[in-house]
Amino acid sequence: MPDYLVRRSGTQKFTVTQEKTVVAENLSELADVSVSNLPGSDKFVLAYNASLAKFELIPADSVLTNAAADATLPDSFVNQLDVDLDNKVDLDGGSF
16 A cells, blocks of 8 residues: 655645624514514414515404405304303394
8 A cells, every 4th residue: 555645735724713693682583573563563473474485564454354265164153152141142134
């Protein structure tokens, strides 16, 4: 097996850099999150908007509106409404 001798010719300068990964601490620091309406907002939920390809804050009330848009709500939800609203909604059926 032959021996090899390796030498470095000339003096080269090397630059050493240190990199660090910065982890987001707030939603506003993420590129795929739109929270422009965050200051002063309350009772908002984070939802994905496919047309914007971003998560955004939406009013909590709109979640129920969107869920009811297809006319199908979970039975457990409808049953809970039935219990919660019992004797609280007065419907007048008129006279016959």
